Amino acid sequence: MKHPLDENKYQPDLADELRDIGDRYGRLDKPEPPAMLDQAVLNSARRAVARKSRHPGLAWMPAFATVAVFGIAISLFYQQADDGFIAEPGVEFNGKLLPQEEQEAFSQQVEKMTEARESSATMKVETDRVQSDEAVPTTPESLRARKIGVANEASAVPSRSDFRSADTAKTAAAGNAERDSRQSQGAPPQPLSLAESVAPVAIELQDKDADATKRLAEILRLKEAGDEAWKEELEKFTRTYPDYDLPEALKTPGR
């Protein structure tokens, strides 16, 4: 391809004249740049390239580092701020935060209490269900009839409450035995569960009910037999169970 700056042909006479002048010009001396000047130019050329290639392709590094530092600082700031807002309060005792281990122990204890509370609720529901199975009388008459009937059967056939009392006693005794054995083996004493702590009270109430029933049956038997000792027994009974609703047979004025 022809270069755009290719020589255009100019008039031949001018070319001849230039050739003649050029011959004479060529015979002039040819001064050269000083060596010191050459060295200065070459050094300058070398420095210009060295400046550019000293960190090739790393011109973005300062900007990137600046942005990264700001990003990390901002994220740390927000993270600490969030921690401050949502941090769970530590367990305090006498105004001081407890150590981490004690806080964990406290948390475990709270969990156990929650579980015990749930199990007691379950037990209450179960107890209500059993009592409804027994058709507990709500009116005084039906209650008296039930107690009299129970008293009559008491000496011959054990009541369901007796079985229940026995079962509960067995369970409590087993629990106590297990706890005693654990303690005798050197294991640290463990807190009683709610079921274990409620069981003796239930046993006591059931035992009292059975005892009252038995004693009423005995008083009725003495009265029917004409033994005057029934009055003395009845007084003892009312002292023992002042709130107990007596059957009609024992409420006679002549008692």
Next chain:
Amino acid sequence: MPEVSDEKLMQRYAKGDVTAFNELYQRHRGALYRYFFRQVSDPVVANDLYQGTWEKVIRSRNSFQNPAPFAAWLYRIAHNHLVDHFRKTRLSSTLESGELKDHRPDPSEAAIDDEQHRQLHEGILGLPEDQRSALLLKLESGLKVQEIAFATGVSHETVKSRLRYAVSKLKKSLVT
């Protein structure tokens, strides 16, 4: 093995090849220096103009475009640098106003060997700046008319006209 072109060398230097610049410098150092030396005839000023031109070449290495011959691009920078120098020293207007004889260098300082060389040297210095520049670009640097036009920023017809006037004046000065 064919010689690597000036343009290729300049491109290699723009990419960081210092040896390419060394080669390029060796090719053009003498002609460029004499271009300035014949214009101002003062070695100190010629040195400054010469070094300044190469500094501009180094700084402008990434702006060099291949379609333009390197020599034309180099002498365009040199010519503009020289014009700036003339503007600053008002030498250009002084030369064109016919006060050349007052500023002519001592022939002995220019180391002219014989009378004919002295006459030629003085004749070149006595030319107007634009004609002298066109003539030196032709005789010393060997540029073509179109390249001289590119370097000096005028049309090639203007270059031919300046060359014709310069040759005519030189012949007269040499005969007399």
